[in-house]
Amino acid sequence: MLYTLPELLAVLIVTCGIALQTVVGIGYGLLAAPLLYLINPAYVPGPVLLVGFGLALMMVIRERNALRWRRVTPAIIARIPGAWCGAALLVALPQYALSLFFGFSVLTAVLLSLWRFNISVTPINLIIGGFFSGVGGTATSVGGPPIALVYQQQDRITARSEIAAFLLIGTPISLLMLIYKGSLDWHSAQLSLKIVPGLFLGFFLARKIDGKLSTTSAKPMLLAVSGASALLVGIKGLLGWLAL
Numbered sequence: 001m002l003y004t005l006p007e008l009l010a011v012l013i014v015t016c017g018i019a020l021q022t023v024v025g026i027g028y029g030l031l032a033a034p035l036l037y038l039i040n041p042a043y044v045p046g047p048v049l050l051v052g053f054g055l056a057l058m059m060v061i062r063e064r065n066a067l068r069w070r071r072v073t074p075a076i077i078a079r080i081p082g083a084w085c086g087a088a089l090l091v092a093l094p095q096y097a098l099s100l101f102f103g104f105s106v107l108t109a110v111l112l113s114l115w116r117f118n119i120s121v122t123p124i125n126l127i128i129g130g131f132f133s134g135v136g137g138t139a140t141s142v143g144g145p146p147i148a149l150v151y152q153q154q155d156r157i158t159a160r161s162e163i164a165a166f167l168l169i170g171t172p173i174s175l176l177m178l179i180y181k182g183s184l185d186w187h188s189a190q191l192s193l194k195i196v197p198g199l200f201l202g203f204f205l206a207r208k209i210d211g212k213l214s215t216t217s218a219k220p221m222l223l224a225v226s227g228a229s230a231l232l233v234g235i236k237g238l239l240g241w242l243a244l
Helices: 005-024 028-039 046-062 069-092 095-115 123-140 144-150 156-180 186-212 219-242
Strands: none
Touching: 005 028, 005 046, 005 156, 005 186, 028 046, 028 144, 028 219, 046 156, 046 186, 069 123, 069 156, 095 123, 095 144, 095 219, 123 144, 123 156, 144 156, 144 219
């Protein structure tokens, strides 16, 4: 399989995002989606989600002993209506408006978490996080921040294992909604195959850097990645609006 320079750059971006998510629990969509969109808008959301499903499967297999499926179930159920809304927004709204909305929402959530209170893992918070993860994940392939905010006080192993379980079931829900709305086709599958090497390279890289990170709490890293992603997505939307 031959690669152009932009395609090699896409594989590098996916590798870095996969490594981050494998260690932290989120980060793949946050890092990869905005950057891949700049290379080729067709990478988002379908190919990013397809590769993300592969990552979630690998992480659930690796972290299966730390999983508590019952606790994450409310978020999975809430992902269904969220994914439907995200697919509807993808069809109805221009991309710049969707980017502005989601970027602002995630950044607001990050700032509130830093400033006023700590979010605990309760069924109602999982439902809220799961719903908005479905909206953002389906519309922009950036669905990690809402559910990551719920897990910010958990230790890193618990956070990444339960987020992976949520994404393992939630990502196919989003993909089915995209197929139903006509936003996922054979071209998306071909682009996914091009960036699949980044999945395995990133997973291997994560094994090298995992032991160098603190296991006490995922909060600082989760919030930093969530905030950075919100800014990138929002800036993309603002530039699109200014270009009108």
